[in-house]
Amino acid sequence: MPDSAADHGLLYIVATPIGNLGDISQRAADILARVDCIAAEDTRHTQRLLQVLGIHKPLVALHEHNERERHESVLQRLRQGQSVALVSDAGTPLISDPGFILVRAAREQGLAVVPIPGPCAITAALSAAGLPTDRFTFEGFLPAKRKARLEVLKALRHETRTLVFYEAPHRIRETVAAMVEVFGSERATVLARELTKAFETFYSGTAEAVVEQLAGDDYAEKGEYVVMVAGAPESSGASATGIDPDDLLTVLLREVPVKVAAKMASELTGLSRNELYQRALSLKP
CATH class of the missing domain: 3.40.1010.10 (Tetrapyrrole methylase, N-terminal domain)
Structure with missing residues (x-):
């Protein structure tokens, strides 16, 4: 117009x-x-x-x-x-x-x-993150309460698109820790803090590495965040058998150790044993 x-x-x-x-x-x-x-x-x-x-x-x-x-x-x-x-x-x-x-x-x-x-903070952050941007989903702010936050993240654990969130500085450490718990320690993660300002900072690497970067930064709890997480591998959803691997692992972990559960789940679903092992670690009570 x-x-x-x-x-x-x-x-x-x-x-x-x-x-x-x-x-x-x-x-x-x-x-x-x-x-x-x-x-x-x-x-x-x-x-x-x-x-x-x-x-x-x-x-x-x-x-x-x-x-x-x-x-x-x-x-x-x-x-x-x-x-x-x-x-x-x-x-x-x-x-x-x-x-x-x-x-x-x-x-x-x-x-x-x-x-x-x-x-727009979303597009600015994605443009410099080095994560796939052909498909992404913006999820806004995660719930402040731990239980609700974990429930939202668990609902997204099989999402193959890049995940984008906003987060407040005082919750950033616990939010990334929750992502490690749900998505696993190896999921590629990028945080953008204070975009376009004098102290603009990017934290990137595996989710576990980002947790360490935040722990070592005295200024981590200053400034608003855009949180970006690589989507799940295409194989991490339901297997060709139609069995949800997380549901299967949850049942197996009630009876057997993590390594055994991962091995059995791999044989039943055809999915990677290493990937299932990481998932089992995050699901273990």
Whole structure:
């Protein structure tokens, strides 16, 4: 859709920098300067960006705690012919950020929604991770509680696409430890911390090696993370016999040692004994 000074009543979804302010696009800056109002996840954070850009616009707060009640007032502005820019604290709105309720309602009411693409932590991290990116799945934030986190990871253990998560710094060590427990110690893992900022850091290697890297870094619990994990090998799902190897190992481990369980499971499923041994270690009570 063309951008012209005559455009009104449009909802712009504007991507903003995830760290380095130099990543703001000229088009994004132009839109922010043109709109009648900016709906921001955190008005104080957005105000700082606008000050750098020399832009003065009315701001309304639209975040996860008020979006359900506040989105109607934004829609009313659009219906009155005002143009509105939606921004999150950093990156592309709606990617694990507020905005879904507003955008869905705008489309249901026939209002125009225009994406202004730009920075996104997911694509920035994947582009430099060295993991397969032809197919990946973004899973957002894992649950904070250990039991729920393990359940989500176990549901993903046979996923062959590269897995991508966001994680908070104070949970990063326990999250990667949980991945070792569920996916095994040898799964290729890459963490991106403080993307585009002065202390941008990548941790990479096997999951076990990444655990060690985090343990040796005093700054590991500072800055937001993108967590990327290589998908499971194609052979790690149900075997040709239709038997789920993890279910089989769970039963065998009740009666026999890990090595014996791996050997028996390999003979029954045709899967790699070494791979099954690693799985058995993570499944052993």
